[in-house]
Amino acid sequence: MTFEWIKIPQSLLTLFIVLNYGLLLTALVQKIAARAGRRHGIPIWQNYVDLLKNYGLRTNITHGVMYYLGPVFRLSGGVGLLLFVPTIYGSEMFSNLSFAGDLILALYFIFFGTLGMALGAGESGHPHAAIGVSRGLSQVTAAELPLALAVFSVALQYHTLSVTDIVAAQQGGVAHWTLVTNPLAVVAGMFSFLGSMMRSPFDVVLAPQEIPIGPPTEYHSSYLALMQTNRAIFPVAKMVIYMNLFFGGASSWAEFCLKIFLIYMVSALVGVVFPRFRVEQSIRWFLTWAVPVGVAAILLV
Amino acid sequence: MVRHLAAGLLTIGLALAFAALVLGYQPDAELNRTALYYAENTAKDLGSQNIVTAIVVTYRGLDTLGEVTVLFLAAAIVGLILAPGRGAEGAGRRGAPPPGELLTTGSRMLTPLILITGIYVFVNGHLTPGGGFQGGAILASAALLVLLADPGHRFAHRTIETIEGVSGVAYVAVGLLGLAFAGGFLDNRFLPTGRFGALLSAGAIPVIYTLIGLKVGAEFASILANLTETEERR
Amino acid sequence: MSVLLPAMTGLLAVAMLVAAAMTIVTRSLPIAILAAGAVSLFASVLFLLLASPDVAMTEAAIGSGLTTFLFFFVLGRVGGRDNG
Amino acid sequence: MITLSLAVGFALVLAGLYGALTNRNILRMIVSFTVADTGVNIVLVAVGWMRGRTAPILDDAVPIAEAAQRIIDPLPQALVLTAIVIGLGVTALMLAYAYRLYSTAGTLDVSKFTELKW
């Protein structure tokens, strides 16, 4: 668990792989959702095009320091989260920078991006951004509770907080996954996952019709580009945590891509079916459904 | 009506307590310690025939000093209270009927007699029953008679107050003399106790009783004077 | 002789109680004050029976004499009517 | 003899208190208090009395030698002397107060002076 200089290029490699996989994955799921609605959907490479367009635009306006730093916070939150958690179990190369902190670091680092995004949106001065932030924060905090309970239950079960040890404990077939040994925790975790993915039932924050795309309202061109990069990396980074905690981690990149895709499909499927919640409905939903499951997970571990 | 009922109830409550006192009371056959001491030692030590006077003046001299001060206080405070209501000269006469012939001549003749009896009473305090208070009261009744006879009569306040002040200071001085020369404060033996039963016997008791008589007489007179000089309030 | 004392005390006691009742019950104030004076007078006689001449003289001179006079004087000043 | 005097004394005290508590007129209250004072004085003197003894004056009738067997207890009498005079002092003061109250408020009803309450 010590720091060697070789870790830097290896993490960059992981970052590159995950970035591309993320762009393709989000476009693919978008396409599947469109097809479910009998629409043709966007082409697979669409995200690349958007990214290049936004990076290419030359813009020269800013709403102030915090507005400027907003996307930087956001993206460094996503990248940091990815690098603090080992992606591929067993390979020294892809254990990234997980020597710096354990599961709790990952859990709390999620807030780093959210905080930056909120501050940037606030600085932009647009009321829709502020309303979006208020809704986003309310929802994220409510969603946070079941995840914390699930993580606590898992930590109690495996008597450790280090992610690599947890994954190690789940090796050897599906029977050893947390999904089987501690199903309640997994259910609570997945409920929280739904909340944090900003997909249909809980996507009032970015609601395109009500408050045009919420917090990033005032962002455009290169700022938006940074955010889109993050939009690719951040979900994958979160799903890596869920994969490591609940679904036995990935021992090879193929297994990694498959599992991430399947986890993503869970929120996509739920998103397509359910209508949008108002924020207090979602908070109440978490407190009445997700939390009892979490509590049961803790008590019965 | 409720007040009568409640008062009756409380009185019954007290009555029960007092009844317990009365029933539990057995009179002594013999004199108790203190009384026995007084019976045997008064004649020998203080040479006073009247034991009650001896107790009042010497043994419990402080009580009497306190009690004379009570009268002095009463007179002073009555003066304080009635001072603002002081009426003009002769205000008292308007309402009262003119005094009858019999009253004026009788009072002119009787006043000196009453004064003499008063003085006799407090001078012989240590021999016969009676003493400073009784004599003082008699002197006051003399002043009372004069007031009845001539309602407008203005007493000379200065004289009354000087008598009162002088006798008060003298009384304290006698007490201090007792402290200096005899056994303790207000002890009468700094003067010879003289022949038992004679007028000038029992040390300073007659002196003290005379002072008390004068003071009490003056105080009562000042109370009466203050009362008569107040405005008549309808 | 020995029977005379209790009889006299009994008589005085009754007289005093009647006078006391008078002070409380009567309508007019002067009667009440006189009754109080009477109580004090009977008391001084009772003191004589209880072998204490000094107290008897004091009670007579101060109790019935001066107190009653003080009451009548204030009553005179205050208008006499029983406006209590 | 003793119990009778005590009883009369206490009866007077109770009558005085009852009178003071029920009459509204201030002067009647003061009168009742004087009656109660007299009652207390009777009780005080009665406590000192002993059967078959005489007054504590040592004249030719009561020689010094047999004083201890012939006289009654002189102390309560001395106390009563003081008590009577103190009683008069307080009564004179209350009368002056009554006069002052009447001259300022025009009434002698004790229940009219309730500005100071609660």
Add this chain to the structure above:
Amino acid sequence: MVSPLFILAIGLGAAFGVGLLDARSRGLAFAITLAGLAAMSAIGAEWLWAFVVDGVQPIMVMTAGAPPPFAINLRMGPAEAALVAIICLTGLLSAIQMREALLRLGRRAMAVLSIAVMALSGIVLTRDVFNLFVFFELVVIATGGLVLLSDDPRATAAGFKYLVVSQVASMLMLIGIVFVYHAGGSLNVDDLIGSPAVAAGGAAGLAFLLLMIALVLETKPFPANGWALDVYEAAHPGFGAIFSAASASAALYAVDKVVGVGGAAFLPMLTAIGLVTFVGANLLALSQTVDRRLLGYSSVAQVGLVLAVIGLRDLLGERYLMVAGGLLVAHAVAKAGLFWLSELVAGRDFAAWAALRRRPILIFAFATFVAMLAGLPPFPGFYAKWELTHALMAQGRPELVAAILVGALFEAGYLFRWFGRALKATPPEGVSDLPVSKVGVVVLTALGGWVLGEVWGAASPYGDVLGATPLLVALAFLALEPLSARIKNTLAIVVLVAAFASGWPHFDPLQLIFAAIVLLGGAVIFVASYAFADGRRTGFYPSAMLMYAGLAMLIVAKDTFGFFAAWEVLTIGSYFLILRGKQSEPHALSYVVFSLGGAFAILAGFALAAETTALFPIAGLKQVAAPFAPWVFVLLAVGFMTKTASIGLHIWLPGAHAEAETDVSPMVSGILLKAGLFGLFMLLMQMGRQSLYGVDLTLVLLWIGAASALLGNLMAVFQEDAKRLLAYSSIGQMGYAVFGLALMNHLGWLMALMFVINHYIYKSSLFLSVGGVYKRTGTREMYRMGGLITLMPLTFFAVLVGIVAMSGVPPLSGFGGRWIFYNAILDTPARLPMVVIFLSGPIAFLYLFRLIHTIFLGQLKDEHRRIREAPIWLIAPQMLYVAFLIGFALFPGLALRKVDAFISRFIPEHALNWDGLTITSAYGYWNPVSIMIVIVVIFVTLLAWLVFLNRRAQMVKQFNIVFAAERPYRPETTHFAWNFFAPYRRALGPLTEPYFERFWQAQTDALHGWAGFARRFYTGDGQVYAFQVVGFVVIVCWAAMGMTP
């Protein structure tokens, strides 16, 4: 040595002598009276000096040359000398106060005054029961006369009521005396105490009972004292002082003398009457509005307390004189002072006392008297209350202790309400010239109070509070008041740093952390006070230094007495500090009442723990016997939790912290709350786990901590006022710390300590920043601000770092606390409270964002266009805090390593090991340095990438936003700040209903309602008062008769 008889002789001589003078020479008469009173007090003082210093034996003074039982004798002992000195001094000083009235009424009034003082000294000195009666009658008549000194027309009626009631009392006394004489055979008290006849009971017992009831009536017992209250209200305040200080002391001493005659039969009745008076009168005083009548109720109550102590004399043994004396002296000096002070005030309601603010010395005197009455250190009442509770608890009488403490709490309540009203109300116009002599008398009395505090301190076996150096330093600041604020501020900083430096070597790690926060932290906050250091800022520095002195003494306290004294000193110091805020009066009152309530709970706890040992060391809490230990734990925990504002006892905190001045808020919030935590730390370290009725108390503490964390944070989210938001957040953070402590494992305590440090840093920094914004914008309402990031960048940066640290986001030190917290909760059996704590974590994030968004981001209002950055003096400490936060984030070991070792002495298992840069625990690992480096590297590279892309970005004007092609005309329309988390309120709103405020409000309303109803008992009719007195006599008679067969 002059014979005590001369006291009586001089009094009488002066009175009769004054009578001799003619009417016109009033000046001379007044001079003679003053000379007489001075001589009498000189004699008293001389005797007192002889007894106390030269150790002279008490003497018996004979009168009339006959031995005592046959003649009256006087006794002069230490108690008598002290009381005579007090009586004559009060008489002398009152004479000076009543100079105009005495000269107006002339010689007679002066004579009456000197006789009154003589008679009171007589009551104290005489050993003869009938002589006592005569002196009491003298006092009655003299009071009847002196009441007329007042220019209040109602005084005559009050005087008459007094005479009526004293007639009843004197009749009873006479009957009692004669029958006691008949049974005991003598009138001398010392003789009667010897004679068995009286103590045998039956008729003699009843006689003694009547005598005692008459004497007790003189001390104005509760149900039958309407007459006394009227005299207090109507009489001249000078006489009020004599009536409450002198005649009450004399009557109490008379009761003390005579109660021995009847053996121990009457003592329990005395205690019962005393306690009923104390609690009843204090309760009724709650609803008083006239100042002198309130003083009447208060003095009746204090006399009742001394009466109860007299009833417990055999229980207190040889400490009896110090306890009863302490209470009596404190009451006499304080009441006399307050009455004389009331003469300097024109109006009779509490607000009129604001006129005293023109003379700060009078405010100091007023504060001294209030502190003396409330029994705060360093005054005699404090030592007396301490010994009384200990003696009662040792005898197993907790119900008496409860009654006394409840009564004392009522008293503290109405006294501080009065003091707060006087300090905060608008002073009436018109400059009333205060004559020098009268002001001098009041100041002299106040200094007398302090001297007495020193005397009682020197004589107390527990240690002298005034002797403690920190307190002396704080009082020295009183003397420095005339200096300019700037000098005093520097001085304060130097003193605090010096205190830390001198104490530093012999602190253990725990004390070191708390001392660092209190002393060094205090010094840093004082740097911010330079921004307000214009003019003299009277009253700020002494109160602040008093609070710091209390905290410093608390940390090094070895025994329970030192601990409790420090606790009350810091409470009173912080009360004065909070009271400085503009609208802080109601909140300061609720703060002081809650804190004193907590302090009394601690006192009861220590008393229960100490039992018979006099000086009880804190370490002794370990060996407390089984049946009491849980109760001691509960009492102490409740006491400490009033200071950490746990839920239920928290309602004082929001108001107190929000309304306090800008530099006071961080002091109170950052430092003062730690006193409660230090207490809890000490408690848990000493007593560990306790269970009461099968319930594990630490589990209850756990739930309370969790509930406080959740509700505190939740309420903070919905606040509109910035400082209130921070105040509620303090409740939440303290809830976390209490939760950590209650976990009872190594990491839990370590987390609590880390919270202590973290909370001090970011809470002080945030309060200073909000204070800076308030100083510039003039408002604390967050929705009125907005867009200040451009105008106040440094403040914004400090707030940003503050909230990042506080919300626990990784790079900064907050995350360290959360990491230790997570490891701590992994190995505790109790799981359910975790749910509540997990919810309160993210909620903390909500209100922090709201704070920074509504103030600094969003739209800039028109009126704030030209405001400047906060003053440099406010910015400097914030930058210091930011630097420390970052430093502490990088090297937490710096502070925590030693503490970790210290805690492992108590709970060894699951310690952290600190080798190298990574901190590993039993479950996980944490490498702060590498986290910081990784995040900074990623952040900088991305920032460089964005800067490269967006080289020529320029600031755009305020309203250049995508607003459907419209241009919003007013910033208010587009600044989303009001009711920021509306959905949260709809979802979790019911949780934040002010249940506890309503609960406590209901309690106070019930008390006031009951007091308002019960005081109707005093109808003001003299006859009804006579009824009540006779009724009291009958009831006490039958109660006592019932007791003795």
